[in-house]
Amino acid sequence: MARNVLRPHPGLSREIGFYLSSMEEVRAQVISAVSHLNKEQIGRPAFLGAHPIGALVLHIGEAEWWWMQCVVSGHQLTEQDRKAPFWDVLDNPTGFVNNDYSAEYCLQEVQKIRNQTRDLLFAANDAQLEKIHSYERKGTTHEQSLRWILHHLIDHEAQHKGQILMLKRLWV
Numbered sequence: 001m002a003r004n005v006l007r008p009h010p011g012l013s014r015e016i017g018f019y020l021s022s023m024e025e026v027r028a029q030v031i032s033a034v035s036h037l038n039k040e041q042i043g044r045p046a047f048l049g050a051h052p053i054g055a056l057v058l059h060i061g062e063a064e065w066w067w068m069q070c071v072v073s074g075h076q077l078t079e080q081d082r083k084a085p086f087w088d089v090l091d092n093p094t095g096f097v098n099n100d101y102s103a104e105y106c107l108q109e110v111q112k113i114r115n116q117t118r119d120l121l122f123a124a125n126d127a128q129l130e131k132i133h134s135y136e137r138k139g140t141t142h143e144q145s146l147r148w149i150l151h152h153l154i155d156h157e158a159q160h161k162g163q164i165l166m167l168k169r170l171w172v
Contacts, residue, residue: 013126019150046170055096058086061110
């Protein structure tokens, strides 16, 4: 009989540990889906109007970095941040194509971001899940709890994983 069980990530408070374990499960599925793809499959759109698979991988990292570093940690976005390979990657798909990134490169970039997220979560406890974090966009203040942000990151990556798997089928 096959049994699937989710356990909290070791070394973290219980609930935060469950969130990180969930994030890691989805990330492992993304890694499995893209790690063996060649540069053409990673870097070129499967059809006109589609995003390259590698750009979607970097976008997953961009979202995690922004939510965890800017919203949760309060980092103010700098010009140097805007030069990161993941920044606004979906807004400039031809720029991504011209960089000739490999699957390994894209996965290393999102791994660096995940390591930063882990560091933040290891410093947190379950009571902080309800802390409200806010940011302003286009004159409107948005407020979210850390619990919502972590749930959103899991959902966001899972949705793009499905998109990646669909695009991958077009390549193979």
